[in-house]
Amino acid sequence: MSEKMSITLNINGLNRPIKVESRRTLADAIREDCGQTGTHIGCEHGVCGACTVIVNGEPVRSCLMYAVQADGKKIRTVEGLARGDELHPMQRAFMEHHGLQCGFCTPGFLMLAVGVLEREPDMSNDELLDVLASNLCRCTGYQNIIKAVWAAAAEMRGSK
């Protein structure tokens, strides 16, 4: 077993000093070492997107990054989307449009959509479909995820 490194992950604005092996993925560190289990792990090889989080403003697969690489970086997870009781427009849209069933892929889709729209708010609906093809959902057939993201995108643009 290799030695553990001391790092600090800043998750949703809170610094979390942890000790991890170099091989620990960011996804595992967020969940196991920081106890933020809203980020889910669906494949650990970068295909399903359930573990998507925002690192320094970029939506990324947290299973494809080692935690040590995120030392000192600003990480946003699903737990940080709402402001207190006020849900993010994307969260509200998922509820209004029935964009989730089992809810396992949901945090990944939320962080993907929010992460991309914060970078590129004017992305067209068709381009958003390309983005949403990044993640897998097995319950919804995507119909209502798409509706939710399109609606939230319009709302996010409107509030600018």
Add this chain to the structure above:
Amino acid sequence: MTAPTKGSGSTWVGRAIRRLEDPALVMGQGRFTADLTAAHWVRFARSSVAAGVIKKISAPDGTMVITAADLKNVKPIRPMLSKFDYRPIGYPVLADGVVRFAGECIAAAVASTEEEAEDIVDRIEIEIDANKPLIDSLEAVASGAPSLHPESHDNVIVQGQVKTEGFDAVWNGAHKIVEIAARSRRQNATPMEPRGGHAAYDKSTGRVTLTCTTQMPHLVRTAIADLLDFPESDLRVVAPDVGGGFGQKMSLAPEYVLLVWLALKHRSSFAWTEDRRENLIASFHSRDQHVSLEGAFDAGGNLLALSADILSNIGAYSCYPTTCGVEPLMAMAEMPGPYDVRQYMCRARGVVTNTCPMAPYRGVSRPVITFTLERLMDKAAAAFGIDPIDIRRRNLIEKFPYTSAMGLVFDEATYKETLELAVEHINVPAFRKRQQKARAKQKYLGLGFATFSERTGYGSPAFAARGMAITPGWENVELTIDPSGFVELRIGSSPHGQGLRTTLAQIVADEIGVEPQRIKVIHGDTDRTPYGWGTFASRSLVIAGGASLIAAQNMRAKLIKIASHMLEAEDADIVLEEGVAKVFGTDHAVSIATMAREAYHQTHRFKGKIEPGMTERGSYDPPGTFSNACHVAIVEVDVKTGKVTVERFLAAEDAGRLINPMIADGQVHGGIAQGIGNALLEEIVYDETGNILTSTLADYMPPTCREIPAIELHHLETHTSFTNLKAKGLGEGGAIGSPAAVINAINDALTPFGISIDEMPATPQRIRAALRAKERAQ
């Protein structure tokens, strides 16, 4: 006066209210099995060999490794059927001397982190004398094939046969026989959350809590208590939030048995989170079938008789609790589908091979038999020179109740009406024009139909008819109003995405006049819920919902009794709505909270006329009901590459009375997307050594949103007399019809080439191979 005891009527049922499940899930506050921490993590050393004899297992020094030698007192998993020549075979928790599929658990390594447990697995040395494996069911039934289990010399584990009286005469007198040899490749349900379990020993009580990703917590508890031979009451099984199941999480995972064994033995907590590779190679598979089907028609294109031979590859072991009969026997029972055909002959076999065990997956055999039968109907239409729509019009059931050649009773439904509704919305003549124009430009468009029935919500007798030792038919619920007036509905069903917390609350809300937001539906915990079967087979809304309705009706009666006593009115004059009981037409009222308080704390006032407390039960075991639908796909086939694009998908469906139309649509959407994936993309591929070539999500391909078109839904609502809610199940239907519609559409597109694609998935490779063979023959 409108009947006041109806209260406010359907205030909630039928409305697309938002789901009560959602706020926690969108905030990342769902609680899934893998979210728990454990003292010990378990990883499994799995066989890299498909068939062989274990010669040696050596664990690295100083590590904790469990093998079959440690589990002498643990019984193998041995589900039972008492009919259909079933041969009971055992599935050992860890391979006991023999390995029968690549991925089978041979040893378990335990460490304080998953990484370290995996390091130990890497260092376990396993020597196996490998034998040539049997991969395809045709090889396994060939004469001279080695037998996998001593209980069956010919590898046939279950065999059903049926032939109606008078079959031969009708068959021999038929005008035309149409046939198809269909192949369905192996698929994986692929829930986004892989499986996993967490077993924790409680030193103060001596009990173990197993938290796991199951669709049937109560049966997991019974099964594990049986296998480990300890009191069932010492085991609590919890299904927390479960990230999709689709049948894969219905069957007992041997891994869970080991976790409980470890927790009991070492009085600590042990967890295993299945990784995606394990899920793809060694969870449960399905749909690996060869189906030969012949249809005998009269001169008018009326289907007179069907003859089927079904060979289902059930993998290396028989799944618990349904047994491996689930695929072949369901296929046999439901092959005739929605058509009025009076003569039927069938042989259905379940065959063991050196592959991952089969278990139910959304629709079970019906996506395969529907695909086969609907291809047959299209071929028949071509043979008679009539439109595929017309051949269906001539043969669909239209009088109800209808008793099938297999003795199944079909309740009132809309087979023809949904077909006509779909036809109307598709605008077939316009499509045919567009298709002709496109062909002139070497663009190949196709239109495909699938009409089908979906047997749902069936009770114990349906399972008993299969000879199952366990007949998961009924459901029990308990409905409690606590002294503070809050409502709790405890159910044995175990939803995992279906939205039952919302729909059952809607059902109860209408009866007792309390808004759904004040009704908590509790599920997935054997300590808190009555014994029940779980969520599978499109049953929970119908059966748990039906039981909830009964419990709520009982509660309503009790509330009215209390209210009439407290308000000094006649029962018939009491109205329950918005959390209060009122005397109709007056402002004389008492809140449900007050009544509840009285029922617990002031029972002397009722002078023995009501039972203290407020808990009512409901139990329901319905005969079963058939949903139905017509699915239509329009596809484009790129004949240069073989790629199929689904351009449009429409479903006209009838699942009876809809409790929450938004949730109903979501279920159908999801099923259709899986069906499109099954039709075009998803396939578990074994090589000749029995190793899986599709062990990543880049190789086993559930569709992304780019492969799924906008899905158009139309509903009819036939209120069935066969269920107390007038509702039918609909969880599986989306997945049942869609593969057939898509593959029929592909064949329609390829009509100019004179080929037939009778295999699912219809991959671009297969389509190109068929086209290439035709090009070369010319």
Add this chain to the structure above:
Amino acid sequence: MKAASFFRHVPKTVEEAVALLAEFAPQDGRVLAGGQSLVPIMAFRLARPAHLIDINEVASLDKLTIEGDRLVIGACVRHAAFHKPDVPGPLGQLLATVVRNIAHYPIRMRGTMCGSLAHADPASEWCLTAATLDAELVARKKGGKRVIPAAEFFHGIMTTALAEDELLAEVRFLLLPNETKFGFQEFSRRAGDFAMAASLTTFRLEGGKITDAHVGVGGAEAAPRRIAEAEAVLNGKKPDDVVFDAAANAAAAAVDPLDDAQIPPEYRRELVQAMVYRALQSAA
């Protein structure tokens, strides 16, 4: 699916990086850039490097500049840098077109062009781009540097001309003349999947006739390359469907397709025909 343990080195300069590589490459050391291919391979334990030299903190490797007539792309430039056609002329348009086909958005935020080139997956879009456009790949090692033409860089499935102690520090593309036409097509079963065949083509027109045709094919053979037979069909001809079809046929005939249990070679050859033809059509 957890990686075997490794030691992570975090150089801050290229010199440090290549010194570490020189020291640890013989002890099973590898370079970690975007990690979008290496990390999953390590999760499956198909690779178990004992040392990872993580170059993400080497600031100078972020370089994305134009030097003379060349676009220079440093080892840590992410795929997403090409989402918008910031690079001038047809090259910027071409890179922005190709990049949309690389996996998915979140992968493109992390993955790097040079990482893809060094990884040399036969299906890689950037490898095809480098081969088609005759890119120059700049390898650095302790005390040395060499420039490798793309035609000599890709040796086969995940093998390249790089020595174990060499770091692919940058890749250089000649800027394309303004009148350059290009077309890119790839075939995959799902959005974002690895291509089963892909083609990138560029050409210019002089007096209505094709000149300087580049026809690249990727995903079909062990390594991407230009197909001279197809280019020969095109040069000097008027661009029309007949010529494109003939060039596509020439490409299909010239390739030696990978043989894989699920994708038979004859099918792959058909895909090459279709992709080359369509790439040429979309260029025209």
